[in-house]
Amino acid sequence: MHDPLPGTACARPPDNPEQCVAERTHLASLAENPSLPADLVERLAADPDESVRLPVSLRPEPDERRRTAIDLTAGGLDTGDGVRWVRDGLAGPEVMRRAAASAHPLLQRAAARSPQLPPDLLRLLHAPRTRRRTTSCALTTPTLQRRS
Known part of the structure; x- marks a missing residue:
């Protein structure tokens, strides 16, 4: 999903996720593991390392209240392409x-990149009018390409 930091990711999900959390190893890849137990997801959501919290915030299961409670700063270089x-x-x-x-913002960016974005969602994404979302929509939406 995101480029792993040295020492924080591995090629396959760890065999013992509780041990990884306790030892603070492979946390970024562990945060992306769809079969991770909910209690470990919650622990990773409060991890001091933002590179661990970010993939937790992008998981499909949190509701918006929970997602916005995860402390993070979405990087300006990430376009949302990695939100599988x-x-x-x-x-x-x-x-x-x-x-x-x-x-x-990364979920919004991922939606904005869809060429099948319906008009009501296009309006929703344009409401705050951030430059990155407008650019993402313009790159993938023919009606905006003609206006630009």
Whole structure:
């Protein structure tokens, strides 16, 4: 999902996630593991390292209240391309709607990159008018390409 930091990610999910959390090893890749138990997800959501909290904040299961409670700063270089559950479900209107309506900027960016973005979601994403989202929408939405 994101470039791993040295010592924080591994090629496959760790065999013993509780041990990894206790030893603070492989935490970024562990945070992306879809089968991670909810109690460990909660612990990682409060981790002092933002590179661990960010993938937790992008998981599909948190509701918006929980997602916005995770302390993080979305990097200006990340376009939301790595949000797998949004990218893989962009053809599905409910997944796209959930991402576009999210308070999380990377989920919004992932939705904005969809060429099938319905007009109501396009308006929703343009409401605050951030430059990055407008650019992402313009790159993938033919009606905006003509206006630009």
